[in-house]
Amino acid sequence: TRLVFAFCEGDKDQKDLLGGKGANLAEMTRLGLPVPPGFTITTEACRFYLEQGREPDLLTVQVTTALRRLEDEVGRRLGDATDPLLVSVRSGAKHSMPGMMETVLNVGLNDRSVLGLADASGDERFAWDSYRRLIQMFGKTVLGVDGEAFGSALEAAKLRKGVDSDIELEARDLQALVAEFKQIVLVHTGEEFPQEPRRQLDLATRSVFDSWNTHRARLYRRRERIPHDLGTAVNVCAMVFGNLGPTSGTGVCFTRDPATGKKGVYGDYLANAQGEDVVSGIRNTLPLDDLARLDPDSYAELTLIMRRLETHYRDLCDIEFTVERGKLWVLQTRVGKRTAAAAFRIAVQLVDEGLITMDEALERVAGAQLAQLMFPQFDAGAERNLWTRGMAASPGAAVGRIVFDPATAVAWHARGERVILVRKETNPEDLEGMIAATGILTSRGGKTSHAAVVARGMGKTAVCGAESVTVDAARRVAVAGGRTLHEGDTLSLDGSTGEVFLGELPVVPSPVVCYLEHGLEVALAGVDESTAEVIRAVDRLLAHADRVRRMRVRANADTGADADRARRMGAEGVGLCRTEHMFLGERRPLIERVVLAADAEEREAALAELVAPQIQDFVDLLTAMDGLPTTIRLLDPPLHEFLPDRAELMVKAAVARERGEVDPNDVRLLAAVERLHESNPMLGLRGVRLGLTVPGLFALQVRAIAQATAQLRKAGGNPRPEILVPLVGSVMELHLVRDEADSIVAEVAASECVDLAIPIGTMVELPRAALTAFRVAEAAEFFSFGTNDLTQTTWGFSRDDVEAGFFAAYLDKGVFTVSPFETLDASGVGRLVDIATREGRSTRPDLKVGVCGEHGGDPESIHFFHSTGLDYVSCSPFRVPVARLEAGRAML
Numbered sequence: 001t002r003l004v005f006a007f008c009e010g011d012k013d014q015k016d017l018l019g020g021k022g023a024n025l026a027e028m029t030r031l032g033l034p035v036p037p038g039f040t041i042t043t044e045a046c047r048f049y050l051e052q053g054r055e056p057d058l059l060t061v062q063v064t065t066a067l068r069r070l071e072d073e074v075g076r077r078l079g080d081a082t083d084p085l086l087v088s089v090r091s092g093a094k095h096s097m098p099g100m101m102e103t104v105l106n107v108g109l110n111d112r113s114v115l116g117l118a119d120a121s122g123d124e125r126f127a128w129d130s131y132r133r134l135i136q137m138f139g140k141t142v143l144g145v146d147g148e149a150f151g152s153a154l155e156a157a158k159l160r161k162g163v164d165s166d167i168e169l170e171a172r173d174l175q176a177l178v179a180e181f182k183q184i185v186l187v188h189t190g191e192e193f194p195q196e197p198r199r200q201l202d203l204a205t206r207s208v209f210d211s212w213n214t215h216r217a218r219l220y221r222r223r224e225r226i227p228h229d230l231g232t233a234v235n236v237c238a239m240v241f242g243n244l245g246p247t248s249g250t251g252v253c254f255t256r257d258p259a260t261g262k263k264g265v266y267g268d269y270l271a272n273a274q275g276e277d278v279v280s281g282i283r284n285t286l287p288l289d290d291l292a293r294l295d296p297d298s299y300a301e302l303t304l305i306m307r308r309l310e311t312h313y314r315d316l317c318d319i320e321f322t323v324e325r326g327k328l329w330v331l332q333t334r335v336g337k338r339t340a341a342a343a344f345r346i347a348v349q350l351v352d353e354g355l356i357t358m359d360e361a362l363e364r365v366a367g368a369q370l371a372q373l374m375f376p377q378f379d380a381g382a383e384r385n386l387w388t389r390g391m392a393a394s395p396g397a398a399v400g401r402i403v404f405d406p407a408t409a410v411a412w413h414a415r416g417e418r419v420i421l422v423r424k425e426t427n428p429e430d431l432e433g434m435i436a437a438t439g440i441l442t443s444r445g446g447k448t449s450h451a452a453v454v455a456r457g458m459g460k461t462a463v464c465g466a467e468s469v470t471v472d473a474a475r476r477v478a479v480a481g482g483r484t485l486h487e488g489d490t491l492s493l494d495g496s497t498g499e500v501f502l503g504e505l506p507v508v509p510s511p512v513v514c515y516l517e518h519g520l521e522v523a524l525a526g527v528d529e530s531t532a533e534v535i536r537a538v539d540r541l542l543a544h545a546d547r548v549r550r551m552r553v554r555a556n557a558d559t560g561a562d563a564d565r566a567r568r569m570g571a572e573g574v575g576l577c578r579t580e581h582m583f584l585g586e587r588r589p590l591i592e593r594v595v596l597a598a599d600a601e602e603r604e605a606a607l608a609e610l611v612a613p614q615i616q617d618f619v620d621l622l623t624a625m626d627g628l629p630t631t632i633r634l635l636d637p638p639l640h641e642f643l644p645d646r647a648e649l650m651v652k653a654a655v656a657r658e659r660g661e662v663d664p665n666d667v668r669l670l671a672a673v674e675r676l677h678e679s680n681p682m683l684g685l686r687g688v689r690l691g692l693t694v695p696g697l698f699a700l701q702v703r704a705i706a707q708a709t710a711q712l713r714k715a716g717g718n719p720r721p722e723i724l725v726p727l728v729g730s731v732m733e734l735h736l737v738r739d740e741a742d743s744i745v746a747e748v749a750a751s752e753c754v755d756l757a758i759p760i761g762t763m764v765e766l767p768r769a770a771l772t773a774f775r776v777a778e779a780a781e782f783f784s785f786g787t788n789d790l791t792q793t794t795w796g797f798s799r800d801d802v803e804a805g806f807f808a809a810y811l812d813k814g815v816f817t818v819s820p821f822e823t824l825d826a827s828g829v830g831r832l833v834d835i836a837t838r839e840g841r842s843t844r845p846d847l848k849v850g851v852c853g854e855h856g857g858d859p860e861s862i863h864f865f866h867s868t869g870l871d872y873v874s875c876s877p878f879r880v881p882v883a884r885l886e887a888g889r890a891m892l
């Protein structure tokens, strides 16, 4: 097997094997762009190492061959005493995981080659600085030495010299520092810093492999739903130097603005620096325009390369580059991460520029991004108290109390607080805190700093590089403009403008929601041009999704008002009305009377009182959905949910007994509650079981639906109700309900003199219903998958408990990468969906099949339902646009 590929041997489609970075380096090499030569060690080698705990035997040999070829190509030898070749060793997995894994630069330097480097570059200072960087980076990441040890030695050296910045340290200071760093390595590891260049390379490679499994990398993958078994590739690349004086430098650029989607190139540049300095946010960067001034030739070449890459990838690219003494090198490119707004804008821009089709544009945006655009924003009209301002690094409106370290962020978040994490800059160790935070504020670093890149990836609000803020994490204070804030103070971050306000600013609905509810014209009035461009892009892409999609999208709505809103959001019907919600509140005592009735007469009287309000409920709902299918589910939850709390009643009874004031009604109530008490109510008397046990309950609901329909029909409306029976496990249950329901509908039709054909269908939310679907379909005109209960009963997980319980451990151990209550477990629960759909249709070819569990609004699940051949998904009104978009994307 090939475990090593030279850059000139691969291409961009080999991301599985070469990782994203390796595949794109290969592609750029093929395009003839100025990429330093190098080679990629495959993810397969990494997987072998992670599984077996050792490198494959072939790897050593293949690395030797690739290294020799590389040496021949550049005419230098790794770590040679005169003019040495140095290499960078970088991780690069299939999916980009910014800053999560290791990088080691300047591999090949040792006590002899540092002199060769000094000679060849004519810059002694540079050579010693590179060597101390190697020992520092290698010591920390490969040898596991605490980074602080090097950091404080460096600080001490600056202090001794009386300077502020490392730039001011001279060659002999750095030479002394190298000696000190080597001593630190010796003390901390008991061994000398490895001098042998090849050994350095092999150890660095191994540490990149190992970094796949660090805590932070696992955490990141969990969040991004990246599988844990892919492994990373390792890229070994001839070093070029951005820190060779003022005509050198390094930067990151984007072919369009990844934060807003604005047209035109965008980037950060740092003169006389190495790549890590930009990403780590250690020094504040200059905008790309400054490069145009400093080095017009390199800027012109870079501009050309950006255009070529964008044309080639037909998408926004981000590029890492280095200028070494006036010569431009491209070190990395990829299709760039971007915010939700930028994704929509850029997709439509590229269509208008003729670079991609509308179908491709639809592929480039995601339902999750649309959901993000629907989040609220700060109220522009509210009184605001500006504290400071930074770069608009990741959009959104975040309000929270400030904390200064990730551990506090996690702890406060766990007790239900919204927190803003305030840091000088972030690094990968802050990840847990960043996940816990609502927003992130840093005082250093640009739009390409770690904080910005990670926040954008997570869809989290961030303001970066707020230079006027002095962050003192040790004392837990932040100062700006003479105003000191303490841990726990409240801030409001506007990630779209970079403004930071004191206190809590009120939020208002997003303009995209305004568009979805009220249409283009209303939404465009009074918004700025960039917001208008986002809205128009959403409009065009949703319209395209509606044109191409096969599945219908309905909403789960319980009231007329809900249904109305859902309809404006594009719902094509109601897929689930949970009627139990109509029985709570002030109507609960009526239900109590039904349950507690001493005899049939009393029960019927109680039921009769519910008829009129139920009819009104359905009139409202059917009016809002006039002309569209409206699925009304008969009462589902356990009966005891409609009765008073058992513990409270017991206390009350005990007190009454003591006082000798026993109320016979209370006694009866308690007895009934005791009788109906169940240890597993979700597996007990609910759904159709309730309907078959409490006489008259379902009949009342069916009658109300029929009456409401007749009333509306006579008034000229077009109500289209469908009756849904919950928690069916056997066709027999359905037959029993049907027999009664059919006769009630016929009776109402006759007495009201209208034609009433109301389809009756069933929820499929128990494995038995799914497995006997060919029988169930005999009595059901449609199926609606209740994937919440189906997941609960298939896995045997209590839907109300597990997500707060052991799921964290399960996610950590990789039993699943996402909760099965959030994204449908395609291989287990999904199989039942597939079986039931196929077998149900084998009995009844025109069986309509939909889903109304939470999964109906989840993008990944929607794709599954599409491929399983469902007719529609139903989700909460706010997810309807997301589902429309994803149902469209599922066609591509």
Ligand code: PEP
Pocket (backbone or CB within 6 Å): 576, 578, 636, 765, 785, 786, 787, 788, 789, 790, 852, 853, 854
């Ligand atoms: C379901 O179980 O998926 C469902 C839609 O019903 P409910 O959530 O009301 O139990």
Ligand code: MG
Pocket (backbone or CB within 6 Å): 765, 786, 788, 789
């Ligand atoms: Mg259910």
